Amino acid sequence: MARSETSKPKSSLRRNILIGSAWVGGGLAVAASIGGTLAWRRVANAQKFMFPADNAKSEASFNAWLKIAPDSTVTVAVPRQDMGQGIYTMLAMLVAEELDADWTKVKPEQAPVNPIYGNLTMLVDGAPPAMKSMMGVVSKVLGVQATGGSTSTRDAWVPMRAAAASARAMLLMVAATKWSVPVGELTIAKSIITHAKSGKSAPFGEFAKEAAVLPVPPAITPKPQSEWKLLGTSPKRTDVHDKSIGKAQFGIDVRLDGMLYAAVKHIDLVQGELQAVRWKKGAAPKNVMHEVRGPDWFAVIGKSYWEMQQALQDVELVAGGANAVMLSSPQLSSLYERILNGEDEGLKPLAKPLRRTFESKGNALRTIAATDLKQRIEANYSVPFLAHATMEPMNCTAQIASGKVDVWVGNQAPTIASWLAASAAGVSSDDVKVHTPYLGGGFGRRADMEVVRQALACAKVTGGKPVQVIWSREEDVKHDAYRPAVACKMSAAFDEKGGVGAWYHRIAGPSVTKAYVKRLNPMLAGDDPPDKTNCEGAADAPYRSAIANFHVDHAQVDLPVPMGYWRSVGHSFNAFFVESFVDEIANALKKDSYLFRLELLKDVPRFAKVLDAAASAAKWNTPLTPIAGGKVGRGIAIAESFKSIVAQVVDVEIIGGKQIKLRRVVSAVDCGFALDPENVKAQIASAAIYGLTAALKGKITLKESQVEQSNFNDYGLLSLAEAPEFETVIVNSGEALGGIGEVGLPPVIPALANAIFSASGKRLREMPFVLG
Amino acid sequence: MPVSLTLNGAPLSLNVPDEKPLLWAIREDANLTGTKFGCGIAMCGACTVHVNGEATRTCVLPCSAVAGKDVTTIEGITSKGLNAVQQAWIEMQVPQCGYCQSGFIMAVTALLDKNPNPSDAEVDAAITNLCRCGTYPAMRKAIKRAVQINTEIKKGAK
Numbered sequence: 001m002a003r004s005e006t007s008k009p010k011s012s013l014r015r016n017i018l019i020g021s022a023w024v025g026g027g028l029a030v031a032a033s034i035g036g037t038l039a040w041r042r043v044a045n046a047q048k049f050m051f052p053a054d055n056a057k058s059e060a061s062f063n064a065w066l067k068i069a070p071d072s073t074v075t076v077a078v079p080r081q082d083m084g085q086g087i088y089t090m091l092a093m094l095v096a097e098e099l100d101a102d103w104t105k106v107k108p109e110q111a112p113v114n115p116i117y118g119n120l121t122m123l124v125d126g127a128p129p130a131m132k133s134m135m136g137v138v139s140k141v142l143g144v145q146a147t148g149g150s151t152s153t154r155d156a157w158v159p160m161r162a163a164a165a166s167a168r169a170m171l172l173m174v175a176a177t178k179w180s181v182p183v184g185e186l187t188i189a190k191s192i193i194t195h196a197k198s199g200k201s202a203p204f205g206e207f208a209k210e211a212a213v214l215p216v217p218p219a220i221t222p223k224p225q226s227e228w229k230l231l232g233t234s235p236k237r238t239d240v241h242d243k244s245i246g247k248a249q250f251g252i253d254v255r256l257d258g259m260l261y262a263a264v265k266h267i268d269l270v271q272g273e274l275q276a277v278r279w280k281k282g283a284a285p286k287n288v289m290h291e292v293r294g295p296d297w298f299a300v301i302g303k304s305y306w307e308m309q310q311a312l313q314d315v316e317l318v319a320g321g322a323n324a325v326m327l328s329s330p331q332l333s334s335l336y337e338r339i340l341n342g343e344d345e346g347l348k349p350l351a352k353p354l355r356r357t358f359e360s361k362g363n364a365l366r367t368i369a370a371t372d373l374k375q376r377i378e379a380n381y382s383v384p385f386l387a388h389a390t391m392e393p394m395n396c397t398a399q400i401a402s403g404k405v406d407v408w409v410g411n412q413a414p415t416i417a418s419w420l421a422a423s424a425a426g427v428s429s430d431d432v433k434v435h436t437p438y439l440g441g442g443f444g445r446r447a448d449m450e451v452v453r454q455a456l457a458c459a460k461v462t463g464g465k466p467v468q469v470i471w472s473r474e475e476d477v478k479h480d481a482y483r484p485a486v487a488c489k490m491s492a493a494f495d496e497k498g499g500v501g502a503w504y505h506r507i508a509g510p511s512v513t514k515a516y517v518k519r520l521n522p523m524l525a526g527d528d529p530p531d532k533t534n535c536e537g538a539a540d541a542p543y544r545s546a547i548a549n550f551h552v553d554h555a556q557v558d559l560p561v562p563m564g565y566w567r568s569v570g571h572s573f574n575a576f577f578v579e580s581f582v583d584e585i586a587n588a589l590k591k592d593s594y595l596f597r598l599e600l601l602k603d604v605p606r607f608a609k610v611l612d613a614a615a616s617a618a619k620w621n622t623p624l625t626p627i628a629g630g631k632v633g634r635g636i637a638i639a640e641s642f643k644s645i646v647a648q649v650v651d652v653e654i655i656g657g658k659q660i661k662l663r664r665v666v667s668a669v670d671c672g673f674a675l676d677p678e679n680v681k682a683q684i685a686s687a688a689i690y691g692l693t694a695a696l697k698g699k700i701t702l703k704e705s706q707v708e709q710s711n712f713n714d715y716g717l718l719s720l721a722e723a724p725e726f727e728t729v730i731v732n733s734g735e736a737l738g739g740i741g742e743v744g745l746p747p748v749i750p751a752l753a754n755a756i757f758s759a760s761g762k763r764l765r766e767m768p769f770v771l772g
Numbered sequence: 773m774p775v776s777l778t779l780n781g782a783p784l785s786l787n788v789p790d791e792k793p794l795l796w797a798i799r800e801d802a803n804l805t806g807t808k809f810g811c812g813i814a815m816c817g818a819c820t821v822h823v824n825g826e827a828t829r830t831c832v833l834p835c836s837a838v839a840g841k842d843v844t845t846i847e848g849i850t851s852k853g854l855n856a857v858q859q860a861w862i863e864m865q866v867p868q869c870g871y872c873q874s875g876f877i878m879a880v881t882a883l884l885d886k887n888p889n890p891s892d893a894e895v896d897a898a899i900t901n902l903c904r905c906g907t908y909p910a911m912r913k914a915i916k917r918a919v920q921i922n923t924e925i926k927k928g929a930k
Contacts (some may be wrong), residue, residue, distance in 0.1 A: 246806020689906025
């Protein structure tokens, strides 16, 4: 299908006219599988914004997602941020697969900020059902580039493969024309296009310039799975070399000519206003060049961060204001208890809770009330506030020069970073350039960007010089946007067949989404739409299919505490509640924890299969090797989160009746298909260790609205010595892709609680877990 | 008084307050950013470098304490080519976010220099750095692999 016009570059105008008919047809077929019109709309728009080409390298940009240099280097625009989950590698793999590119010549690069890169999957996943259709028309929100909700690969699945498949077709078209051979006889391997019959071959980079300006061919379909060479394997990550030689650049490593440093101190209260700044020696030290006052923080700017950090030791911040509401953790626990008992009034400092039912079938309350006491079970659970504690403390570098703003920040939402910077600097977001380096940990923390506002406030006073704001670890621990403290009451009635006849789950806690939006922009936080994260993992617990009377409701309270998204969000506590309670029921019914779950999962075979895989890999029925001076135990749990199912078996040792030692974690994961199996395993272990750290050490407590913890000495992390052995089996079900970055966390916490119960007979219903 | 030391094999005179921690002199004055700030209380080990060959946490170590000493950072060991630990780290794909990894690599390198084939218990006792991504399982494999690589290098040298 050689075409005469291929030798003549076409104008971008012509291309954009053509694309309207061409891509939509091709995109629809692919996009239908992930649902909705949103995905194909973006595919259709893929060439309205071109990934900016570097002319010095003679790169040819094919669309928003990739460009190819004459030496066949493929640069992939990655619109998501790498916080360790390996998304640069994964999204580059999607493109490399379609292009049959030489993996060593594929380079991921952070995409610029543009609505084309918006994360639609995160939006659709996070929205309550009633809002989903409406979401599609909120164009501003649609364009938000953000990394979270374990959505990155799922969201890129259609557009990035389609973009690469079309580039492939365009490259082949040019080669076919030049060689005067049928395009169908061409193949690509390792970036080299070959025509076997004539023996002609050349690297595809040679055709890139001409190919990139061709009309986009119609009806592009990505490769079938049977032809994948790269997907399903684990090539070397693109970032690991630089991260092993100290060369990878994080936000805190940004160095600019004339750059100044700022150290920040917040008021002692988690929420309140800065009312006065008092220098203990009357004035700031001489090396302080500028002082900057924010609503609840104070910063000093100078030539050395360390010097500025020292200077802050001499300052006292007076806090207070109408915004300051005093709250202590024990008080919150008792308020939660009253709310769970149905009280709505007299809960000061909290307002009346907003009660909502998230899932209901049959009549759970009535069934439980009508059941004999001996045939019922009830338990309360609770979890504390948690800090994210990313290893790289919060930081942001900003420069305001000639009306333009540059911001360098490890962030999980460059679009939001650009809004915040624009608003703080009083410019349009078109005048803001956000530079996103590697993130020294994210876990949700870097979706909250108070530090961007601070950096801009500092950059306003430095006369055009760039300034890097860095928080100390103490500021990070004491002023996080915390995973909320949450409590719940669960009750169940057994039926005559030894199953569960009724299940009632009442949860009390804040809406993380509301808290997040309010911090972002108080103007947006007026409404109270249902927050799916409150009951995720509870309202949709897999056991509901086997329980005739099933009810989950939520009492939402606004807490005077900054809160945000923390790895796996609502699943981080709901899986603990649900899976511990199921274990309590199994124990009450004198049934095996694994077999009892299997009974309850009989109508959801996908879950049963994952549970089986974990139990079998863990040799569930093989007794644990006993230890001298201690007890051993094994626990199991399963949870679906972010469209993936994970079952985990934890083996534990209890030494001296008190010390909890992790021996082994066996996981089984069904994320549809493991596109990079080694990274899937790494992420499962990563999230599990994050969860186990919370289970054994994680606790942020408030005393009169001040955080009592301050650093790793009192907010500890699991160490190498404490980490268990890991084994992970992958169950490739072939279902739609699920997420991976967070899914190893939810079940590991109850699996540990269940293991501790099996070893010690003690049911721990409060996190973190303490024995003795 | 400027502090004189050897940094990555080259003499360096630092004109900083005596009490300025070595970490900040490395990052701000020597402008080497591979060594990281994590906690400021010598708990996490992200700031680990070698001082006269010993793995040392530098966020609370005043510059005056390293006068006349030989300081090596991650950049310093890398300038001689990847060492066995770095090779093993890459082979086992250890880093995730990567922020803590320089510190771990420096700590493990110093351990293997002293104890070429440490037991698991010796590794546990020596490597107390913190990693928030939970790369520990891969790290454990990589440490074993680094021991192997070192053995292969020694055999080759004989």
